[in-house]
Amino acid sequence: MNRSFENNLNTYKLLSHRKTDTEVPHGPFTVAVLNVGAPAAGMNAAVRSAVRVGITEGHRMMAVQDGFEGFAKGQIKEIKWGDVGGWTGQGGSLLGTKRTLPAKHIDKIAEQMRIHRINALLVIGGFEAYLGLQELLAARDSYDPFCVPMVMVPSTVSNNIPGSDLCIGADTALNAITGAFEAVLQLMEARWRHREFCVPLCMLPATISNNVPGTDLSIGADTSLNAIVEINVEHLREKMKTSIQRGLVLRNESCNENYTTDFIYQLYSEEGKGVFDCRKNVLGHMQQGGAPSPFDRNFGTKIAAKAMQWISRRLKDFYQEGRVFANTEDSACLLGMRRRALVFQPVTQLKEETDFVHRIPKEQWWLKLRPLMKILAKYRTSYDISDSGQLEHVTRPRARDIEIAITI
Structure with a gap:
């Protein structure tokens, strides 16, 4: 069997057939998912994939509405398996998304992470999401709630994210x-x-x-x-x-x-x-565009699933004495496509590849x-x-x- 087809089939089975409560492990971790930046077709497919993989892994999944701005306002609620049904073919962002960066609301965002006991972040979005992750990483010295695994999945029609040859929505x-x-x-x-x-x-x-x-x-x-x-x-x-x-x-x-x-x-x-x-x-x-293309649906589904599996591994690595504490460089990554391979790259290492003035990669x-x-x-x-x-x-x-x- 073709390896790509086999991976697609396994992903389909994982996301389409819900396990019973006795089959699903119940872990101590809470993971938040949010969209940041302009809407892009395929964002909803990525959110659906992340939520269902996270639930399968035993995590409590939280949906943040309206990006970092909604995060600061406490627009956070638990999202279940059935809540994301039918999201794959829908365009735009059903969670809501804004371009607001976290720096101006950093205190409130940290407080919301404490209130909801969030142990990991999955950020799906464009260049604002990339900048936002950099700001959260820089705030770790002052705010312990940001010392958790964080990963960004690039999703923008501009396809201008350093570390990824292709973004969700570009196709x-x-x-x-x-x-x-x-x-x-x-x-x-x-x-x-x-x-x-x-x-x-x-x-x-x-x-x-x-x-x-x-x-x-x-x-x-x-x-x-x-x-x-x-x-x-x-x-x-x-x-x-x-x-x-x-x-x-x-x-x-x-x-x-x-x-x-x-x-x-x-x-x-x-x-x-x-x-x-x-x-x-x-x-x-x-x-x-309107509804996402078949490529963006498939790409968003696969890349978000891989990101959530990475979060599960990192949560286990950084879980000690009843809490998650991650302050290493490789605990905040961007998952991008490089030469047809999905690669996790620390966002701090991507600064050298970024033209921040024009908001594009240097290469x-x-x-x-x-x-x-x-x-x-x-x-x-x-x-x-x-x-x-x-x-x-x-x-x-x-x-x-x-x-x-x-x-x-």
Whole structure:
């Protein structure tokens, strides 16, 4: 039997068939689950998985509503096996989620952990969840209640969490964006020839979505706009002479405070006069998608189950003299996907990999796709797999370059 299929089958059996009270161990531990940051499709699947695995492991599971803000207000209640039934296919966050960081409510959160005797934390969310875990870890010296095992499961459509190549919700977001692009391209084919569309997106989708057929340019924070606009306009002018008389430009919503969507739209409208005209379309919250994709449902289920099993092991390791006390570096981790493997990494070690100003990892694996995207957009360029992907790969073609260009 295929190992991946076997793991999926075992997870399904574990989460679908409730054990009787006599079969379930009853331990002394209480685990809290909360969502932090913007909603992402697959969050609910992760919560369902965590709750049911925790109950199977013998823990008392507590649900925190509205993130750290709800934590401080005491919006905490026990959550049972049946309470999470049917959550897998629902989008958004049924627990409620907010971007509030714990630092401003640290006293109240510590008090709530004492009141409810919480022995471990599972935080599911985006960059705010990552920052929040860092703040809780830093507060351990002053607040003993935070000396417990803590783990974060990355879940955000931006896919910008250090330590994980992929986050829950990113696949659903890309599917939603691709569907929107295809609708725009179909409309241009039918009615609006000689048109260029500018669409602003969030971080990861602005580049990955460039793989959608018909995309000509992706503008991100790493892109030197002055260097590529003229080249792209020339490319579009030549393209309009062919049978493919439409174009699509994607813009990262945070790429530059001055190069706004309106600015890019006006720039292309001016440069394309007499050849093509422009329209703009802001996807906004459509990027979050609706119901999670099958991948995000499966990914959220598996990664949360693994996180809860890690918590169970760490609770046993740190349980001494009737209490849990964990103050080591490896007791606060992020569970991320690295090269198709799920890896636990101490959040303190991830600081060096983080660009806190731009809220992204310093190394972006998907930037290496830029050369391939130019080839798919029919630019004359080569695909250098040794390139780091940190710089724009398209430069003004010279006669000699055109002669030696690789055609794919």
